Structure formats: C-alpha cells, structure tokens
Ligand code: SAH
C-alpha cells in the first residue's frame with residue numbers, strides 16, 4: 001500500500017470475526033456487503049446498480065460472471081451503463097491496445113464519479129498483475145477504489161467489503177496461487193450456453209506472450225468438479241458448454257489421478273441435456289490422436305477446431321518457442337481433415353514478430369493458402385514488457401508490418417469467403433442465440449462450425465437448436481430460412 005491507512009474500527013471488527021474456510025469466509029463477506037448495500041439503498045431510496053465491463057478473452061469473460069455473481073448476491077442490480085454505483089473493468093493485457101482502451105475509459109469514469117459520491121470504481125484482471133500498471137494507478141488514478149488481480153477473484157466479496165468500509169485505495173495482488181476455490185456464486189450471461197474453466201494459467205512461455213506472467217502456472221481442475229459443474233448447468237437449462245483453458249490439450253497433468261483432455265471430453269459427452277461441446281484453446285504441440293478420434297466419434301463436440309499457428313515459418317516458430325514446425329503443423333491439419341472432413345479450422349496469426357523476414361512472412365501466407373482456414377484472427381505483434389521477445393533484436397518497422405498485415409488479411413478474407421460459400425444451400429443445425437441487433441424481426445444463431453446465420457424466427461426459439469436453410473452467404477455470415485415448424 002502506498003500510504004499508511006487507518007483501518008475503520010467497524011471493518012477491523014468485521015475482519016476479526018471472519019471464518020477462515022475460503023467458501024464460508026466469502027459467504028460471510030457477501031452477507032455483510034448485502035447489509036451495507038441495503039442500508040445505502042434505503043438511504044438513497046433506490047436500488048444500487050453495478051456494471052461489469054469485460055476487456056479480454058473467454059476466460060476473462062467467465063471471471064466477470066463470477067464477479068457479477070458476488071455483486072448480485074450482495075444486492076447490486078446489473079446495468080450495462082457505466083453511470084452505475086459500482087463499475088468494474090476486468091482488464092486484458094495481451095496486446096498494448098487492450099491496455100490503451102482501459103486507460104482511455106478510466107478518464108471518462110472519473111467524470112461520472114464526480115457526479116455520484118456513491119460510485120465505486122474497481123479494476124481487476126490480467127493488466128493488474130503488472131507492476132508498472134499498478135504503479136501508474138497509485139500515482140495517477142487515485143479515484144480508483146479497488147484493484148485486484150487474476151489469482152484472488154475468489155476473495156472478491158472480502159475486497160468489496162473492505163472497499164465499502166474504507167476511504168483509501170484497496171490494492172491486493174497475489175503473484176500466483178496453487179488454490180482453486182470452487183462453489184462461489186456466479187451469474188451467467190446467457191441462459192443456454194456457458195463457459196466452464198477446466199484449467200487456469202499457462203506453462204508454455206511463448207516468447208511474445210504475457211499470459212503466463214499474469215495468469216500464473218498451469219493448474220487443472222479436478223474432473224469431478226468440472227463434471228458436477230456441467231451437470232448443474234445442464235439441469236439449469238444450459239445446452240452448450242465451452243471448456244476453457246489456455247492450452248486444453250495439456251489438461252490433467254499434475255492432477256493426483258491424471259486424465260487426458262480426450263478422456264475428460266468423453267465424460268462430459270455423457271451428461272444428459274448438454275447438446276453441444278466446444279473448447280478453447282488447443283495448442284498444436286499437444287493435440288493428440290486420441291483427441292481427434294474422440295472428436296470423430298462424438299455426437300456433441302462441435303465441428304470446429306481453433307488451432308493457433310502464429311506463423312508459417314519454422315524459424316519464427318522456434319524463436320516464438322511454439323515447439324512445433326511448419327511441417328508438423330501441416331501434417332496435423334492433414335490428419336485432422338482425414339478423420340474429420342467437415343471440421344471448420346480457425347487460427348491466430350501474429351504478423352511482425354521480431355526478426356520476421358520477407359521469406360518468413362511468405363511462409364505464413366503459403367501456409368494460410370494451404371490450410372484454407374475457415375477464419376483467422378490476425379494480430380500485429382505487440383511488444384509486452386517482461387517477455388523475452390520484447391528484448392529481441394530486429395523489431396520490425398511499423399510500415400513493413402502494416403503492409404504485411406494488409407496482405408495477409410486480404411488472403412484470409414478471400415479464403416474465408418470461399419469456404420463459407422461451400423455451405424450455401426445446405427440445411428444445418430443452428431443454436432438460436434439472440435434477437436438480431438440491427439433487425440428485431442430476425443434472430444441470430446450459430447452453426448456447429450461456429451459460423452453465424454441470421455433468419456426470421458420468433459424469439460421463443462432462443463436457446464434451442466433448429467434447422468436452418470443457408471440461403472445466401474455474405475462473406476462472414478449467412479442469411480437463412482428456418483425449416484422446422
Ligand atoms: N493460449 C492461446 C492464446 C491466448 S492469447 C494459444 O496459445 O493459442 C490469443 C492470441 O493472441 C494468441 O494466439 C496470439 O496470436 C495473440 N497474441 C498473444 N500475445 C501477443 C502479442 N504480444 N502480440 C500480438 N498478438 C499476441
């Protein structure tokens with residue numbers, strides 16, 4: 001803490017009476033927060049609102065659901081509007097622009113706070129694990145009330161209570177945690193689909209990537225905890241789950257009774273009520289034949305595999321510490337396509353990694369043309385402080401990167417459009433996800449292969465799987481007609 005803070009006597013008493021068991025402790029703090037929120041609400045004559053804003057990946061989004069779970073249990077009412085009594089940014093730091101968005105919006109939040117004395121501003125997530133970020137907050141953002149990181153989300157209700165009863169900035173960061181705390185409240189964004197963490201952290205240390213530093217070492221959840229969670233979700237009406245981890249293919253290592261990711265998938269498949277299973281992310285170096293076989297025989301695993309390649313050049317892959325070669329990756333794709341001919345393959349690609357030569361870049365282009373991805377996320381290399389690649393020589397000039405990026409994007413888009421055309425005219429299973437944002441007479445649904453289709457249907461179909469004829473391909477999405485009912 002930057003200054004010596006005098007603890008409020010009421011808070012001292014609350015802390016002294018707290019149970020030590022993690023779950024009981026957090027329940028205790030939720031009930032105290034609830035009393036205080038009720039008191040404030042009575043005083044103001046209105047409900048207190050909260051807004052949780054997610055900046056990062058699916059794992060970040062799942063954490064936001066845990067944060068919202070605590071806030072709602074404490075009596076806050078969810079709002080999308082940042083003019084709320086409690087606003088929290090769940091941050092991402094994977095690329096510089098993710099950080100810039102947070103700094104930019106924080107200034108805006110301070111103007112809102114000036115008009116609402118009740119307002120609490122909190123920051124959490126990956127960015128907060130960085131020392132330089134916390135220094136900047138302490139120095140330049142005194143109006144931020146609470147800061148915590150990725151390893152202590154399970155302590156959020158306690159931190160909330162500390163914030164409610166203090167008038168100084170609360171900052172709690174753990175460097176890593178071996179602990180996985182189960183059974184805390186959670187509020188799902190969607191009724192019919194949910195992410196499920198199967199593991200946390202990452203041990204791969206790709207040289208460009210900050211995730212292992214901000215998410216800590218890889219640890220898998222116990223299979224029984226995962227299965228129980230999925231069963232509960234199914235009982236609650238969820239039909240699609242997305243198993244989440246930075247590298248799901250190495251799931252199970254380090255457990256007392258190690259099991260493979262493919263074995264876990266088979267267990268999840270048995271759960272009644274779950275109709276679709278997705279997972280993110282697969283690292284090519286660990287993708288097993290066993291997994292391909294399980295996918296080929298499964299009725300529930302979606303026909304989509306996200307297999308980040310990052311680069312098509314073996315030299316660059318080596319310097320990225322990806323631990324596979326171009327040839328290995330292409331052989332893997334061939335094997336997957338043989339066993340799963342209708343699978344959609346998607347990927348992540350980084351352009352402008354230090355040392356990327358024209359030839360390296362051409363290798364990436366040729367790999368993209370050879371694999372023919374259904375879609376690809378393309379990223380400009382972003383230098384992350386503390387990662388090995390940040391100090392590599394031969395950082396690539398911006399204009400060269402931009403030119404390569406544009407060329408790659410064009411190729412990726414042409415291929416995606418061509419692949420999408422192949423499905424036009426087919427009737428496919430679609431999970432109806434939401435009312436179309438632009439045209440409320442339409443709904444938007446997702447195919448097993450993760451493409452999106454818009455079609456006319458009643459909103460009562462949201463959350464169910466229906467048959468849709470894909471009438472027309474618009475490049476990145478389809479227009480269709482529902483054929484059931
Ligand atoms: N665990 C996943 C990826 C998580 S990060 C995996 O290994 O595939 C998502 C994507 O962000 C990565 O696949 C990579 O393409 C991109 N990325 C990560 N660090 C980056 C950086 N420093 N600059 C640009 N893109 C980056």
Ligand code: SF4
Nearest residue numbers: 202204205206209211
């Ligand atoms: Fe980052 Fe590599 Fe881990 Fe993915 S596998 S999170 S890219 S270090």
Ligand code: F3S
Nearest residue numbers: 056057092093094126
């Ligand atoms: Fe970002 Fe953290 Fe996810 S850095 S990509 S939110 S794991």
